[in-house]
Amino acid sequence: xxxxxxxxxxxxxxxxxxxxxxxxxxxxxxxxxxxxxxxxxxxxxxxxxxxxxxxxxxxxxxxxxxxxxxxxxxxxxxxxxxxxxxxxxxxxxxxxxxxxxxxxxxxxxxxxxxxxxxxxxxxxxxxxxxxxxxxxxxxxxxxxxxxxxxxxxxxxxxxxxxxxxxxxxxxxxxxxxxxxxxxxxxxxxxxxxxxxxxxxxxxxxxxxxxxxxxxxxxxxxxxxxxxxxxxxxxxxxxxxxxxxxxxxxxxxxxxxxxxxxxxxxxxxxxxxxxxxxxxxxxxxxxxxxxxxxxxxxxxxxxxxxxxxxxxxxxxxxxxxxxxxxxxxxxxxxxxxxxxxxxxxxxxxxxxxxxxxxxxxxxxxxxxxxxxxxxxxxxxxxxxxxxxxxxxxxxxxxxx
Numbered sequence: 468x469x470x471x472x473x474x475x476x477x478x479x480x481x482x483x484x485x486x487x488x489x490x491x492x493x494x495x496x497x498x499x500x501x502x503x504x505x506x507x508x509x510x511x512x513x514x515x516x517x518x519x520x521x522x523x524x525x526x527x528x529x530x531x532x533x534x535x536x537x538x539x540x541x542x543x544x545x546x547x548x549x550x551x552x553x554x555x556x557x558x559x560x561x562x563x564x565x566x567x568x569x570x571x572x573x574x575x576x577x578x579x580x581x582x583x584x585x586x587x588x589x590x591x592x593x594x595x596x597x598x599x600x601x602x603x604x605x606x607x608x609x610x611x612x613x614x615x616x617x618x619x620x621x622x623x624x625x626x627x628x629x630x631x632x633x634x635x636x637x638x639x640x641x642x643x644x645x646x647x648x649x650x651x652x653x654x655x656x657x658x659x660x661x662x663x664x665x666x667x668x669x670x671x672x673x674x675x676x677x678x679x680x681x682x683x684x685x686x687x688x689x690x691x692x693x694x695x696x697x698x699x700x701x702x703x704x705x706x707x708x709x710x711x712x713x714x715x716x717x718x719x720x721x722x723x724x725x726x727x728x729x730x731x732x733x734x735x736x737x738x739x740x741x742x743x744x745x746x747x748x749x750x751x752x753x754x755x756x757x758x759x760x761x762x763x764x765x766x767x768x769x770x771x772x773x774x775x776x777x778x779x780x781x782x783x784x785x786x787x788x789x790x791x792x793x794x795x796x797x798x799x800x801x802x803x804x805x806x807x808x809x810x811x812x813x814x815x816x817x818x819x820x821x822x823x824x825x826x827x828x829x830x831x832x833x834x835x836x837x838x839x840x841x842x843x844x845x846x847x848x849x850x851x852x853x854x855x856x857x858x859x860x861x862x863x864x865x866x
Contacts, residue, residue: 495752500793502749503842506742507797507835512805513735514834515825517728520812523628523823524661524724528716530693531563532604535686535703538710542723543576543685550681552709556688559706561699563689565603570689572601575670577677578819579644581633583811590811591819592633594623594644596670604689605662613638613653618669621676624653626663628822632811642666645676661720664811664822687716723814743842746793750786750846783847790843794836801835802827 535556540546548556556562557571564570575596580589599618602608616622623642630636641648649668657663674680690699700713714722806827814821 496789499746499749499752499789499846500796502746503790503793503839504797504800506739506746506842507794507839508801508804509742510735510739510838511798511801511827511831511835512825513738514732514831515801515805515827516810517731517735518828518831519810519823519826520731520821521721521724521728522826523659523663523821524720524814525717528660528720529606529689530715530717531690531695532716533688533690533696533699534714534716534719535688536684536712536714538712540712543574544578546684548573548683548686550683552711553683553686555706555709556686556703556711559699559702561690561695561702563691565600567599570600570603572598572604572687573670573683574598574601574685574687575673575677575679575682576684577673579642579666581629581635583632584634585632587634590633591813592629593665593819594673595665595667596673597667598670600689601667601687604687605657606689607658607660608655608662609657610653610655613651616652616668619672620669621647621649621672622652623649623666623668624655625651625667626665626822627654627656628663628809628811629666629820630654631809632664632820632822636666647676659824661723661814661821664820727812727814739838743838746842747846750790750843751849779852782850783844786847786850787840787843790839790846791836793843794839797839798832798835802832 536543536546537548553571553573557569557573562569562571577594577596578591579594581592582588583590602615610624611627613624616624625636635642636651636654638651638654640651642651643649655663655667670683674682688699690696696715703709703711703713805825808825809822810825811820811822813819
């Protein structure tokens, strides 16, 4: 027991001396801290894009909500139903009932072009036709300006993200769709979800504007509970009158976000990995400098009985401490610079713009600290081994 306590005491003493000597080599230490901070900023910043996009795509998906598409469709754009199929879906077991009937909204999804505020270039924006139950099926929808559109009239409400990103969507403005003008009468939020990227109107009115007859592309439903999903799905997929694909909304939006989040994550990890190589060399330089300036000190400690293992562990802990400082600095800078930064990007499944906010989440900050720690440990191991293996006699003779 005493031997173990002595060993830890040796490590503590060496670490203390090492940290107290940092002011004498502050230039190399500062360079290492900044280099590691840069790696963490890049990693966390890029991955926050994927996290924010994923959050926007899934924020509107309640566990007791489902979406029904035509079998084989991977998005609403390539799906389609007629009025008879929509009625069968609404009457399926497991669909919750409201005062005015089933909580089921058959919807139409079209793409319109609107100019971006930042660049003036046109971008694809979703225009969604909904039925009255839509506001209950998506119970996180809240009007923050204006009013709800009137059913049967050429009026629209706009998601807060779309209003922020695209020109001409303020309350009171006129949205030109085809030959008609649609007054913007309200702006809504949806808990930061993908619906905030959309423009909504009455499905029946949109069908007439686009000569769609009584066709729809998807059906959104609210179920009696999350456990009702499987009976609901089984009832629809085994009905010979239907040819459908039934998904929980959370699963559907997760699929929609998969391509982009995988691409962003891959690029982020690749860029951060390349930068990490440079940061490792910076850590090596710092720790070799530390060993070089403390050669006689370390040799003296070893001559007094300090073990080589204690020297190695202590120097690696010193390198780890410097790296964690860089990681913490990088995490703080990433949070300050990227968290809630508003942006828009293409959803490649629907070929429409999705507005979202970057999300610097606790797991991303932890990843950044872990990466910084790995850089510090790798950068410290070789200098530590060199210090422990150097002959005591020759080290004591060095100036």
